[in-house]
Amino acid sequence: MEVVAEKPGRVRNCCLCNLRKAALKRPKTLQQICRECFYEVFEEEIHRVIVDNRLFKPGERIAIGASGGKDSTVLAYVMAELNRRHNYGLDLFLLSVDEGITGYRDDSLETVKRNEIQYGLPLKVVSYKDLYGWTMDEIVKMIGLKNNCTFCGVFRRQALDRGAALLKVDKVVTGHNADDIAETVILNILRGDIARLGRCTSITTGEDGPIPRCKPFKYTYEKEIVMYAYFKKLDYFSTECIYSPNAYRGFAREFIKDLERIRPRAILDIIKSGEDFRIATSTKMPEQGTCERCGYISSQKWCKACVLLEGLNRGLPKLGIGRRGIDNERNSRKTIENKQCGSLDF
Numbered sequence: 001m002e003v004v005a006e007k008p009g010r011v012r013n014c015c016l017c018n019l020r021k022a023a024l025k026r027p028k029t030l031q032q033i034c035r036e037c038f039y040e041v042f043e044e045e046i047h048r049v050i051v052d053n054r055l056f057k058p059g060e061r062i063a064i065g066a067s068g069g070k071d072s073t074v075l076a077y078v079m080a081e082l083n084r085r086h087n088y089g090l091d092l093f094l095l096s097v098d099e100g101i102t103g104y105r106d107d108s109l110e111t112v113k114r115n116e117i118q119y120g121l122p123l124k125v126v127s128y129k130d131l132y133g134w135t136m137d138e139i140v141k142m143i144g145l146k147n148n149c150t151f152c153g154v155f156r157r158q159a160l161d162r163g164a165a166l167l168k169v170d171k172v173v174t175g176h177n178a179d180d181i182a183e184t185v186i187l188n189i190l191r192g193d194i195a196r197l198g199r200c201t202s203i204t205t206g207e208d209g210p211i212p213r214c215k216p217f218k219y220t221y222e223k224e225i226v227m228y229a230y231f232k233k234l235d236y237f238s239t240e241c242i243y244s245p246n247a248y249r250g251f252a253r254e255f256i257k258d259l260e261r262i263r264p265r266a267i268l269d270i271i272k273s274g275e276d277f278r279i280a281t282s283t284k285m286p287e288q289g290t291c292e293r294c295g296y297i298s299s300q301k302w303c304k305a306c307v308l309l310e311g312l313n314r315g316l317p318k319l320g321i322g323r324r325g326i327d328n329e330r331n332s333r334k335t336i337e338n339k340q341c342g343s344l345d346f
């Protein structure tokens with residue numbers, strides 16, 4: 001983290017207010033600014049994104065997807081702050097999914113429980129065990145570490161929707177940041193995944209599904225989120241998931257970080273390129289329907305979660321994995337590709 005060294009006589013004034021000493025170099029613009037101005041530009045940029053994109057309407061109930069990590073902790077703090085300051089008129093809730101990962105999610109959930117009190121936001125926790133009858137610990141015991149992120153990603157997406165339905169909220173917001181989105185653009189290009197490339201830069205997704213999801217941090221740099229959490233001394237959990245090797249995404253992440261070092265704007269430009277892609281009309285997009293088994297949205301006969309669950313319950317966990325997948329009559333092409341944690345398609 002780039003904090004300006006405070007050597008007497010050598011520290012410049014903040015280039016925004018020109019009153020106080022600069023305390024940090026802003027990662028997005030490389031400006032040397034004071035803490036107070038950093039808080040202000042950081043929060044106001046998010047406010048502008050919320051207003052310009054009309055993310056919320058007064059009176060809406062909003063669930064903040066809260067994992068206890070830095071992004072969602074800062075999101076919960078800033079959302080509560082902006083809601084008060086700008087009178088958004090929102091009813092905010094914390095919504096956590098307990099995947100059942102001992103030594104990781106149990107600890108991070110303790111952080112979210114403290115955030116509930118610190119920020120005065122009611123918390124709802126939904127668990128894989130209650131929803132699916134399996135914890136990730138049990139799934140990993142059965143399938144090993146190879147495709148576990150596929151199960152986790154598919155189950156989490158649905159678990160958040162189910163939690164949102166229980167809370168009767170109008171929208172879910174997540175802490176996906178600009179770096180996450182730029183990485184996903186690159187990953188979708190590398191995979192040739194046109195359908196996901198087309199939607200991964202949208203600030204709101206799932207408007208045709210059970211519950212829309214928004215990303216107020218779409219243009220917020222990860223480094224700035226870390227700085228903000230550090231200076232504000234926010235209480236968050238910083239351990240990586242113990243089951244997530246994340247190799248392919250890791251390469252994209254490193255690539256973006258290298259580009260950012262040379263030119264900080266690169267992150268915003270990749271997002272812009274993603275936004276400006278036009279999908280050829282000849283590209284066949286999946287048709288939206290509902291799962292015959294559980295009623296969840298699905299482009300196939302069974303939704304991804306039901307296919308994976310069927311595999312687990314029949315002791316054939318590879319059933320829904322890979323390009324062959326389960327032949328579900330209506331559509332025998334691939335059901336699920338191996339996908340790793342932190343996917344934006346969630």
Ligand SMILES: Nc1ncnc2c1ncn2[C@@H]1O[C@H](COP(=O)(O)OP(=O)(O)OP(=O)(O)O)[C@@H](O)[C@H]1O
Binds near residue numbers: 066069073096
């Ligand atoms: N278990 C969970 N319960 C609720 N929301 C979650 C959970 N896991 C992820 N999310 C939501 O999805 C966003 C992106 O998740 P990802 O797994 O990429 O974590 P991350 O980038 O490390 O974010 P964070 O720092 O908030 O953990 C999070 O910011 C959060 O809003």
